Amino acid sequence: MYKSRKAASLLLAGVMTVTLLAGCGSNGDKEKGNTTGAGAGAAANVNKEGFPIVNEKLTLTLMAPDIGIQNWNDMPVMDEMEKLTGIKFEYLNAPRDSFDTKKNLVFASGDYPNVLFGAKLTQAEELNYGGQGILIPLEDLIDEYAPNVKKLLEAYPDIRKSITAPDGHIYSLPRFDLNQPWYRNPLWYNGDFLKALDIKKIPETTEELYTYLKRVKEEDPNGNGQKDEIPLASSSKMRDLRTWILGAFGAYEEEIYVDDKDVVHYTPMEEPYKAYLEYMNRLWSEELLDHESFSQTDDQKKAKAKNNQVGLFSEWHAYFTLGGEPDTEDVLFSPVKSDMVAAPAIAKNRGYSTGAFAITSSNKAPEASMRWVDYLYSYDGAMLFDKGPEGTLWKYTDKASMTKEWLPVPGGGDREEYRSTLTPNYGIAAPMVISDDLTKGLKTEFDEWVAKENKEKLLDRGARVPFPALFLTAEESAEVTKLRSDLSTYVMQMEAKFITGQDSISGWDKYVGTIKKMGGERMAAIYQTAYDRWKTS
Template sequence: MQQLINMRAAALAATMLMTVLAGCSSPDKQGADNPEHKDPVSGSHVNKEGFPIVNEPLSLTMMGPDVGIQNWQDMVVFQEMEKLTGIKLQFRNAPLDSFDTKKNLVFASGDLPDIFYAAQITSAEEVNYGGQGLLVPLEELIDQYAPNIKKVLDKHPDIRKSITTPDGHIYSLPRIDLSAVWYRGPMWYNGKFLKALNMDKLPETTEELYTYLKRVKEEDPNGNGKQDEIPLVSVKLDDIRMFMLGFWGIYGEVIYADKDGKVHYTPMEEGYKGYLTFLNRLWNEGLLDKETFSQTDDQKKAKGKNNQVALFSDYHPYFTLGGEPGTDDPMMLPVKSDMVDAPVYGKHPGLSTGAFAITSSNPSPEATMRWIDYLYTYEGATLFGQGPEGILWKYKDKEKQIKEWLPVPGGGDREDYRATLTPDYGIVTPGVADAKVSQGLRGEFDDWLDKETLEKLVPYAKVPYPKVYQTQEEQQETSRLRSDLDTYVKQMEAKFVTGQEPLSNWDKYSDQLKKMGADRVVEIYQAAYDRWDSK
């Protein structure tokens, strides 16, 4: 959990603001000379239905993370939205890798944009800055000006619970994808290795997995006459931890709640010890990449493209192995250890919070709410997901909402071009994922991914922990405790796996976690869960 800015840091940030904010724009300094706001536009001057939203021009400032491909002011989706709504946006963007720092400085200074878009507003920021009045409560605006958002929240009360802070207010809107299953990229097998070793059935237990990885090391499945195969590759275990913990019945990296609502702290669980023991075994026998704790993701991918890797994690298998999207490299079936009757898989909760917020500087929260409500419609999801009709796609049957692809203008990669049209690329944007948006645009690879997910992950999928809020006092305490705990756990994970720390010292490690406040962390998360569950 992100630590709150203390008063000293806030004061320092304010003094630095004039210097730092100069770097908050994209390279063309978009938004550096934003015009002054027009007079506030009251709700009586906002059209509650239809378009435009306002009859008189309205200018608003928006801040969001820039992935460095296209300036937002030049993106066609925002130009289309201005034509549709009558609302002109001025952008105060910051590069993605430094966005959180710039966001914190903006909050500290009080020089707020009117809108935060895809800004990863944390639960702590909602509670803190909402309580200070810097973020506008949205629930009444939703009731009056956002029928599409209201419809989703009324239909799914758990979503409303998960975006309502302890003071009873909603300060941000989420990205909603009720069909989501992946929490992060799954694990994949190199299909060429499976074929070379005549593996007609995937491993179903940790012992069968171990046997397969050992064969990879010893039987030269890439056929080059060298023992250069890497059975299991990872980057600091961050890419495989979540998936592999499920083999021991754990479905949250730090915190998870079981079927009875009891909260568990993963690094103290016996299943976590089982996970460490297995990885230590792989490490000792040369089955886990010896560069796991030192290599970058690019270095991992280079090994994959060199046909050295048997088992790995990535969003899609060809991202690591190279080549074109295909169906030859199967998704890993979660395997079970001798500690459980069946494995589990940590499922995505279906929403990503903090994707959109309105600040106290906004001259017309009513018009802004109507603007964002459009993104929770089929039309809005289509516009921001794929750009306007006629550029990358067109309707094949508009009545049935079936589309077809058009050639990429000028050739090149479709995703790269799409990223010049919309901010919905590489960041979590507000809105709702609608399966109908992709009708007619899905290929064989997309259908195969869905089939693999349905067969291999869905039967074992469980949401680790709902999106809940802690009070400001709880957040401060857990941030302080977890700052040290998370660092210690990560260090000890590497030591246990590599054998620098023998697993015979598990009790000593567990006692140290308790001394550092692990039990208190569980108490706080349990209290927050119980409040959420009782709403």
């Protein structure tokens, strides 16, 4: 029977309008390549241990993306950091959706903020602006002023390799996410449909998945007497489905991945991708895949799901799409396998994202800036940035064991919505470390269930990282950018044509020939060279 669901409560507020200041450097320093700040004077003002960080109060500028919910000047977390450290920031925010454009304009202007926070700097940007001296090297500062970062990089040497540029320098700090296995949002089964169809065991193969989708279409699991069910839906031109379905045929990623023998593959020209296209065309031709998947917005897909029409979909948690409260009846997808492979290829999250924090040449106090951000990589600092100050949304029940409990949300309402007003670690990749310690005592039964599902369906089944984040040389990066601009457009166009039947898969050999002419093999060769360099570094 149809189970009513309340609308999801988590809504983002409108994006605030923020003006970037013309002069980002608070001290007016326009020198390029300054990697030591004000020298001995700046360093002498810094305490290497304890708080405050500086003996004399310091004001710096910080540029970051903003999601438009709370003015950073009014965020309790940033107030706490100022009181604790003695460092005040002037915020040069830009809306998240247009941040990359603003970031590029600032780099081109010659007026740089002292630090970049949550900026998602690409490795090409780091190599470019680091080479110009706009971003300063961080490795010496890490050794001397960032014990928490240093400890993490020693514990995860592959991450240190991935954030080290070919010139040997580290130009940005990553965000560590040590407890999130998902490579992309997982897929979820509509629990109402599973119950209505009396399905006790979810699909394990592509054929069993096909059978489930067929039953959704034909057996009226929403019970309204109409054939309005949509077995499988996408809202991002297959991106939210592609990795999970590709895995059934042995490919870990949609573009570049490395196999167990350290061989790099350019996926769109290989047999697993062809099999994926054939399977998705089969679903399309039998109307098991939503025919609006290449055009609809995420909100449009969610509207169908909230109307109890969609059987399988991508989302962080199912109830974010279906509405209502967390529900263990909506079952996490277990990667399926085809006859081509003995087991599905399951892509695992890298455990970090690059480009989260950088210091520019305008910064007169890089030592203090490094100590400030290093606190976010400690347990206490991460706890502050992730959950807000103690006593607002949470409190310790046993600090020695890091055990905590939730407090009532001030004024009532949704906890996550309220948290978004406390901290900048909401909707952006803030530089910090996320670990299980942060949620000790705070996990709900639903959280524990999701963790168990992740372990059994992903981690215990050999999930691994498809390809490490790594630097290309400037020459490699330029060549890849040129190749990808044409290849990506062609591959996406042909994917849509093959899936929708506009072009027959019988034209596969011609398609592969075109990709080879456009440089598909060269893409694989460039990444193979980069991977081999990373592997031995």
